Amino acid sequence: MNEESDVSVFDPERIETRVQTLWSERDCFRVTEDPEREKFYCLCMFPYPSGKMHMGHARNYTLGDVVARYKRMRGFNVLQPMGWDAFGMPAENAAIKNNVPPAQWTYSNIDHMRTQLQRFGFAYDWSREVTTCRPEYYRWEQWLFTRLYEKGLAYQKVAAVNWCPVDQTVLANEQVEDGRCWRCDTVVERKELRQWFLRITDYADELLAELDNLTEWPEAVRTMQRNWIGRSEGLELEFAVDGHDPLHVYTTRPDTLMGVTYLAVAAQHPLAAAAAKDQPDLAAFVDECSRVQAAEAAQETLEKRGQPLGIEATHPISGEKIPVLVANFVLMEYGTGAVMAVPAHDQRDFEFATRYGLEIRPVIEPLDGGDIDLSDGAWVERGRLVNSGEFDGLDFDGAFEAIARRFEENGRGRRRVNYRLRDWGVSRQRYWGAPIPMINCARCGTVPVPDADLPVVLPEDVAFEGVGSPIKTDPTWRQTTCPRCGEPAERETDTFDTFMESSWYFARYACPDNDSAMLDARSDYWMNVDQYIGGVEHAILHLLYARFFQKLMRDVGLTKTAEPFARLMTQGMVLKDGVKMSKNKGNVVDPQPMIERYGADTVRLFMMSDAPPDQSFEWSDAGVEGAHRFVRKLWRAACRMTTLKTADVASNAGDRAALHRLLHKTIDKVTDDIDRRMTFNTAIAALRELSNAAFRRLDALGAAAAADDVVQLRETFDVLVRLFQPFIPHTSQALYEILGHDGLVMDAPWPLADAGAMVEEERELVVQVNGKLRARLTVAADADKAALETAALGDANVQKFIGEKAVRKVIVVPGKLVNIVV
RNA sequence: GCCCGGGUGGCGGAAUUGGUAGACGCAGCGGACUUAAAAUCCGCCGGCCGCGAGGCCGUGCCGGUUCAAGUCCGGCCCCGGGCACCA
Numbered sequence: 001m002n003e004e005s006d007v008s009v010f011d012p013e014r015i016e017t018r019v020q021t022l023w024s025e026r027d028c029f030r031v032t033e034d035p036e037r038e039k040f041y042c043l044c045m046f047p048y049p050s051g052k053m054h055m056g057h058a059r060n061y062t063l064g065d066v067v068a069r070y071k072r073m074r075g076f077n078v079l080q081p082m083g084w085d086a087f088g089m090p091a092e093n094a095a096i097k098n099n100v101p102p103a104q105w106t107y108s109n110i111d112h113m114r115t116q117l118q119r120f121g122f123a124y125d126w127s128r129e130v131t132t133c134r135p136e137y138y139r140w141e142q143w144l145f146t147r148l149y150e151k152g153l154a155y156q157k158v159a160a161v162n163w164c165p166v167d168q169t170v171l172a173n174e175q176v177e178d179g180r181c182w183r184c185d186t187v188v189e190r191k192e193l194r195q196w197f198l199r200i201t202d203y204a205d206e207l208l209a210e211l212d213n214l215t216e217w218p219e220a221v222r223t224m225q226r227n228w229i230g231r232s233e234g235l236e237l238e239f240a241v242d243g244h245d246p247l248h249v250y251t252t253r254p255d256t257l258m259g260v261t262y263l264a265v266a267a268q269h270p271l272a273a274a275a276a277k278d279q280p281d282l283a284a285f286v287d288e289c290s291r292v293q294a295a296e297a298a299q300e301t302l303e304k305r306g307q308p309l310g311i312e313a314t315h316p317i318s319g320e321k322i323p324v325l326v327a328n329f330v331l332m333e334y335g336t337g338a339v340m341a342v343p344a345h346d347q348r349d350f351e352f353a354t355r356y357g358l359e360i361r362p363v364i365e366p367l368d369g370g371d372i373d374l375s376d377g378a379w380v381e382r383g384r385l386v387n388s389g390e391f392d393g394l395d396f397d398g399a400f401e402a403i404a405r406r407f408e409e410n411g412r413g414r415r416r417v418n419y420r421l422r423d424w425g426v427s428r429q430r431y432w433g434a435p436i437p438m439i440n441c442a443r444c445g446t447v448p449v450p451d452a453d454l455p456v457v458l459p460e461d462v463a464f465e466g467v468g469s470p471i472k473t474d475p476t477w478r479q480t481t482c483p484r485c486g487e488p489a490e491r492e493t494d495t496f497d498t499f500m501e502s503s504w505y506f507a508r509y510a511c512p513d514n515d516s517a518m519l520d521a522r523s524d525y526w527m528n529v530d531q532y533i534g535g536v537e538h539a540i541l542h543l544l545y546a547r548f549f550q551k552l553m554r555d556v557g558l559t560k561t562a563e564p565f566a567r568l569m570t571q572g573m574v575l576k577d578g579v580k581m582s583k584n585k586g587n588v589v590d591p592q593p594m595i596e597r598y599g600a601d602t603v604r605l606f607m608m609s610d611a612p613p614d615q616s617f618e619w620s621d622a623g624v625e626g627a628h629r630f631v632r633k634l635w636r637a638a639c640r641m642t643t644l645k646t647a648d649v650a651s652n653a654g655d656r657a658a659l660h661r662l663l664h665k666t667i668d669k670v671t672d673d674i675d676r677r678m679t680f681n682t683a684i685a686a687l688r689e690l691s692n693a694a695f696r697r698l699d700a701l702g703a704a705a706a707a708d709d710v711v712q713l714r715e716t717f718d719v720l721v722r723l724f725q726p727f728i729p730h731t732s733q734a735l736y737e738i739l740g741h742d743g744l745v746m747d748a749p750w751p752l753a754d755a756g757a758m759v760e761e762e763r764e765l766v767v768q769v770n771g772k773l774r775a776r777l778t779v780a781a782d783a784d785k786a787a788l789e790t791a792a793l794g795d796a797n798v799q800k801f802i803g804e805k806a807v808r809k810v811i812v813v814p815g816k817l818v819n820i821v822v
Numbered sequence: 823g824c825c826c827g828g829g830u831g832g833c834g835g836a837a838u839u840g841g842u843a844g845a846c847g848c849a850g851c852g853g854a855c856u857u858a859a860a861a862u863c864c865g866c867c868g869g870c871c872g873c874g875a876g877g878c879c880g881u882g883c884c885g886g887u888u889c890a891a892g893u894c895c896g897g898c899c900c901c902g903g904g905c906a907c908c909a
Binding site: 045 | 824825827828833834835836838841842845846847848849862863875876888889890901902903904905906907908909
């Protein structure tokens with residue numbers, strides 16, 4: 001027999017090519033809306049087309065494919081689409097480096113990566129492919145934006161960006177290294193620009209409240225989003241300032257009001273600017289603060305510094321004069337950009353006061369009496385007010401209420417709900433993004449582009465110089481006429497944040513071909529996404545923006561769906577040698593050669609088997625080798641099984657019963673691991689155990705066996721092939737055929753466990769004395785507590801440890817253990 | 823700095839609701855087959871003590887709750903993710 005015709009030789013390349021041809025001939029991943037069938041929408045975060053697939057993609061998309069293929073076998077109408085998050089900075093960087101237009105670079109990457117994805121055998125409906133840099137896609141984003149503008153949900157305000165004074169360009173946080181420009185090493189400045197914002201804060205309460213209903217999201221993600229939104233209840237209070245407008249501060253601790261010993265404002269606060277006007281050293285300090293890059297992490301890690309403004313404010317209750325300082329830890333973006341400082345009861349205020357010799361005045365004592373210790377830090381608990389005049393003796397709630405009422409009555413303060421969440425700045429001063437569809441008219445002001453004139457198309461055939469966006473430098477692109485008055489006017493030349501495109505693509509997959517509306521009835525059939533999978537690094541921004549967009553689309557009447565993702569799985573990082581794969585570290589493993597060498601199934605199996613999806617995953621060359629060994633072994637054994645002859649020989653009913661039990665316990669565990677727990681690594685471990693048992697059985701039976709044994713072994717392999725389908729779909733399909741079946745294994749029903757077959761007659765009983773393991777006994781599975789206790793006490797080693805001591809207590813956990821306390 | 827995770831053999835990990843620590847795999851070691859190698863198959867595999875039965879120790883560190891703690895609570899250390907213009 002030559003190798004070509006010997007099916008027992010495992011040739012992944014040949015098998016996978018043939019099976020993929022079979023799938024594409026039958027077009028079996030294309031789906032349509034079918035109200036008669038229950039739908040399942042399985043989605044992975046779409047990739048940025050950076051060049052070629054990396055292991056993070058391979059892992060992500062295999063996870064999704066396992067779920068999609070499993071659900072299909074459970075009878076669902078499964079949609080699994082794929083597309084491209086195609087706008088972004090890397091295309092501009094590549095354009096500078098290789099002198100190729102961003103569009104061309106992006107499209108050629110997409111073509112390459114599509115081929116790579118197809119080689120993996122993912123069950124995608126490619127007819128729904130979406131590419132965000134195409135006008136037919138971003139057109140609807142522009143359309144929605146003009147609706148939002150009309151509703152007052154999109155507006156302009158001045159906000160800071162990182163600015164390189166040498167390159168004369170805006171820098172992303174990523175392009176700032178140690179406060180310097182990554183290209184020319186110039187110290188980065190802040191620059192104030194008028195930019196577009198979306199009022200996500202209008203939706204803060206709903207975004208927060210709905211988190212409670214997202215019970216199938218990881219608790220960590222929900223907690224991070226809650227903290228990010230950061231709802232707090234407090235008071236906004238007014239402090240009179242000599243010679244200036246009153247200063248507004250926001251506080252969540254009005255109970256500490258009488259302990260305020262200074263006020264602090266942000267460097268960007270108008271009062272700081274006013275004070276700096278005639279104080280050069282103060283101006284220098286304010287200027288220095290403004291040089292810090294825009295990123296919050298950069299500001300928060302600075303040494304806490306400040307300087308007096310030489311201005312005094314009046315305490316609104318006591319009338320005392322208190323100093324006002326400018327401090328680098330006060331954020332202009334949060335609250336009012338000014339804070340009241342209570343060093344005795346706030347740690348940051350304490351450290352600052354200690355450093356600058358400011359007064360520390362305790363005004364809260366513990367509810368249970370006793371003194372607070374301020375020798376090495378603030379006392380930040382809630383308690384009872386002291387040294388607070390008329391408010392003495394009140395607790396937190398009482399003081400909050402009394403002080404709030406006082407300020408409400410005299411009109412110098414109000415209760416206020418505040419959010420840490422800020423409105424979403426969507427303007428980017430870059431070229432490779434969707435143009436913001438607005439027009440500036442000297443006469444009419446800001447005018448949205450009318451629906452009939454959409455999309456505002458980004459020119460793709462451009463010379464990209466690197467510094468300055470081509471649509472900003474081109475004198476003609478921006479020229480247009482005002483839709484309102486018909487006079488010459490200019491287009492907005494900023495483009496959208498790329499998070500805009502990724503905030504609604506999941507809904508567009510339902511109707512990617514609709515050229516008359518953003519969404520249609522098909523999205524009501526498919527949405528929401530039943531299972532969403534992607535990197536944990538998106539836990540806050542992308543997922544929050546997507547939730548926000550879904551609500552925006554609902555509120556303009558496009559859909560009824562309020563939340564886009566019913567169930568969420570956040571996958572961990574892919575590591576090599578204990579660290580994240582990166583070009584810098586030179587430890588990147590390219591999936592492509594791995595597939596060429598071992599086949600897609602082996603790579604998929606290994607990536608699913610070595611770690612649970614939400615944990616980081618460590619690539620190991622030896623590990624993938626092991627996975628390959630297993631697939632080969634499965635193949636060989638299944639082939640050999642088909643040659644097993646029936647003979648009139650003895651058979652062992654006990655062995656058969658054991659295998660039968662293991663078979664059903666495995667079906668049960670694998671089903672639960674995939675469906676509920678999503679721990680594919682333990683599902684595969686269980687499948688390997690069943691496989692190993694089947695292999696041993698096959699070896700033990702030899703060339704011929706009793707009819708009952710042959711039937712059972714055949715059944716076992718049938719089940720294995722189906723349970724393995726989500727993980728190694730090509731091999732599974734080929735073996736399905738070798739086992740004599742027609743059609744597609746993924747259209748075969750998922751095996752179901754028979755609870756009766758899982759019942760054990762005997763169990764192992766663990767016996768402890770004082771919590772330490774002293775014996776393992778085999779007992780009847782249905783033995784009662786008394787019988788278990790008797791059996792435990794009857795063991796010699798147990799008796800040895802009880803010795804002369806009196807038995808004080810016996811804990812019996814049926815089916816598990818007996819613990820004897822002496 | 824703030825928010826969220828994680829830390830278990832030589833390695834990746836398992837232990838699902840507080841109840842047998844180390845499933846499954848990788849590496850290693852020993853053996854079988856072979857002229858040989860590869861492939862394959864069998865056995866061993868946390869540390870220490872013991873001929874053995876078995877015993878002691880052991881889940882980042884310190885302390886606590888409990889009959890019982892990898893799991894719960896308090897305090898630390900280290901690593902990773904996010905911090906609004908990376909995607």
